[in-house]
Amino acid sequence: MIGKFTKGESPKQILQEVQKGKGLTRLIAGGTEINRLGSSVAADHLISLQNLSLNEIRKEGSLISIGAMVTFTEMLESDTIPAYLKEAVRFCGSFTRRNMATIGGNIAADRDDSYLMPTLLSAKARVLLGDISIDGKYNEEDIPLREYLEFRDHFNDSLILAVILNRPQRVVLSKRFARSVQSNAAVTVSFGASVEDGTLSDFRIFAAVKGTGIVRLSHIEEGIANRQFVEPEDVAPSATQNIAFVDDITGSSSYKRYILGSSVADLYKQSLSIVENGGDL
Ligand SMILES: Cc1cc2nc3c(=O)[nH]c(=O)nc-3n(C[C@H](O)[C@H](O)[C@H](O)COP(=O)(O)OP(=O)(O)OC[C@H]3O[C@@H](n4cnc5c(N)ncnc54)[C@H](O)[C@@H]3O)c2cc1C
Numbered sequence: 001m002i003g004k005f006t007k008g009e010s011p012k013q014i015l016q017e018v019q020k021g022k023g024l025t026r027l028i029a030g031g032t033e034i035n036r037l038g039s040s041v042a043a044d045h046l047i048s049l050q051n052l053s054l055n056e057i058r059k060e061g062s063l064i065s066i067g068a069m070v071t072f073t074e075m076l077e078s079d080t081i082p083a084y085l086k087e088a089v090r091f092c093g094s095f096t097r098r099n100m101a102t103i104g105g106n107i108a109a110d111r112d113d114s115y116l117m118p119t120l121l122s123a124k125a126r127v128l129l130g131d132i133s134i135d136g137k138y139n140e141e142d143i144p145l146r147e148y149l150e151f152r153d154h155f156n157d158s159l160i161l162a163v164i165l166n167r168p169q170r171v172v173l174s175k176r177f178a179r180s181v182q183s184n185a186a187v188t189v190s191f192g193a194s195v196e197d198g199t200l201s202d203f204r205i206f207a208a209v210k211g212t213g214i215v216r217l218s219h220i221e222e223g224i225a226n227r228q229f230v231e232p233e234d235v236a237p238s239a240t241q242n243i244a245f246v247d248d249i250t251g252s253s254s255y256k257r258y259i260l261g262s263s264v265a266d267l268y269k270q271s272l273s274i275v276e277n278g279g280d281l
Pocket of ligand 1: 026027028029030031032033034035036037041049068069097100101102103104105106107108109111113114115116158159160161183184185
């Protein structure tokens with residue numbers, strides 16, 4: 001049960017409190033996940049990030065930095081946020097939740113039906129993290145979001161300060177499958193590739209699969225790069241190899257397998273067509 005609520009004063013002070021709290025002191029951003037009925041976040045002390053000035057969206061050259069406390073609504077209203085990220089933000093159908101939910105909270109929540117994670121991972125986003133080292137010093141490091149996900153437990157007590165997008169020449173396309181916009185998604189999938197001299201390269205394909213978690217389809221990324229598939233449709237049968245799907249309220253395992261395979265093929269086809277038509281990224 002939450003017995004204490006405080007407002008953090010600086011990243012260092014917050015991280016020290018989290019360290020002292022031994023797993024029961026947690027950060028609170030928009031609070032939509034923490035306060036959700038049935039939330040998996042257990043805490044007796046919550047520290048708000050509200051006073052840290054992490055709510056700026058900045059553009060410096062081709063780099064976009066999105067403060068961890070920027071809300072979904074603020075991203076939608078910004079001229080700086082790329083269209084592909086706004087599309088993922090719209091996967092959250094509730095206007096009330098969009099006004100509260102933050103990009104940092106969405107990443108840290110690491111849900112198997114995450115609105116933003118597949119898109120941010122396919123965009124090759126990076127995260128700026130604040131941490132306290134063993135000798136008590138405060139450090140900041142900028143790492144790929146992929147690495148944050150891969151070593152999620154290691155970063156459990158890290159503070160996400162910002163999300164960085166530094167690949168403007170990328171095509172990123174995403175799809176979400178749910179019974180309604182307000183329901184949990186069975187599958188959210190994203191396909192990303194760099195565009196160089198009219199061709200696609202550096203593929204990233206990620207999906208949030210309900211009951212399974214966030215998965216990377218690296219064998220398909222490699223297969224496309226090695227021209228293993230003649231047509232985009234050929235990707236579908238092998239896309240879901242080695243993924244353990246589960247039956248649940250969002251759909252059967254065979255349904256999830258089918259929509260993931262066919263969506264990856266379709267997103268690949270759409271990406272090729274955007275590049276062939278000299279489309280705007
Ligand atoms: C009815 C309902 C349905 C929902 N459906 C979905 C869904 O389908 N998909 C989905 O992705 N989400 C869903 N959510 C959860 C939530 O709305 C989003 O994930 C949201 O983006 C979380 O952001 P927040 O700022 O509210 O996080 P909070 O609730 O404040 O925090 C979430 C977690 O992130 C940690 N955290 C927050 N900020 C940081 C930071 N800067 N650095 C490190 N850790 C941090 C917190 O300690 C906590 O563990 C749902 C919530 C509700 C109430």
